[in-house]
Amino acid sequence: MAYKITVQQIMRAVPTANRERATELVNTFNEWNERFQINTPIRVSFFLAHVLHESGNLKYVEENLNYSADGLRKTFPKYFPTAALAAQYARQPEKIANRVYGGRYGNGNEASGDGWRYKGRGLIQLTFKDNYRAYQNSGFCTGNLLAHPEWLAKAPGHTKSAMWFWYSKGCNELADRDDNVAVTKRINGGLNGYANRDYLLRRFKKEFGVVKF
Numbered sequence: 001m002a003y004k005i006t007v008q009q010i011m012r013a014v015p016t017a018n019r020e021r022a023t024e025l026v027n028t029f030n031e032w033n034e035r036f037q038i039n040t041p042i043r044v045s046f047f048l049a050h051v052l053h054e055s056g057n058l059k060y061v062e063e064n065l066n067y068s069a070d071g072l073r074k075t076f077p078k079y080f081p082t083a084a085l086a087a088q089y090a091r092q093p094e095k096i097a098n099r100v101y102g103g104r105y106g107n108g109n110e111a112s113g114d115g116w117r118y119k120g121r122g123l124i125q126l127t128f129k130d131n132y133r134a135y136q137n138s139g140f141c142t143g144n145l146l147a148h149p150e151w152l153a154k155a156p157g158h159t160k161s162a163m164w165f166w167y168s169k170g171c172n173e174l175a176d177r178d179d180n181v182a183v184t185k186r187i188n189g190g191l192n193g194y195a196n197r198d199y200l201l202r203r204f205k206k207e208f209g210v211v212k213f
Contacts, residue, residue, distance in 0.1 A: 005048075
């Protein structure tokens, strides 16, 4: 029997979640979760905890790059080593993306516009042309994503791409080990936001009846 989830389960666990997007998530999840093997209570708990953290409780499906000059220097010190340079880019998200993401992971240089074109999108944000291409070539993405990257900010793309990323990075197996540190590092590269990820995980484990023995 296929494992299904409901909008009510998400809203009970996280009452501040965006209900409209929760509905979109559930519809896509229930269609694809068996294929991506996110089909046990502990795997579902981990997946939802990290998806809700990454998306600000399902509020965001696109990366916000509207940084102040101080924010640029703190967040991207390598690319904004001086206050004067940061001031030239402050509060200009497209210009910031092109500088920070240009010339890396398949993106063209800053002038190419690829940094903005392939900024983070989806419930687990895919960033960079190489990652968009990998999803497009996975067999799960229909159509030309490289020509229409905005699809990842809409249903079903925002959820389906997150499920593919989760599956392709081996997060199901890490969830089976109940290893939230490992899952966080696999998704984030570090432990940013770990306390909230852990809080959400506890909420979803309770909702889905996961008992740790």
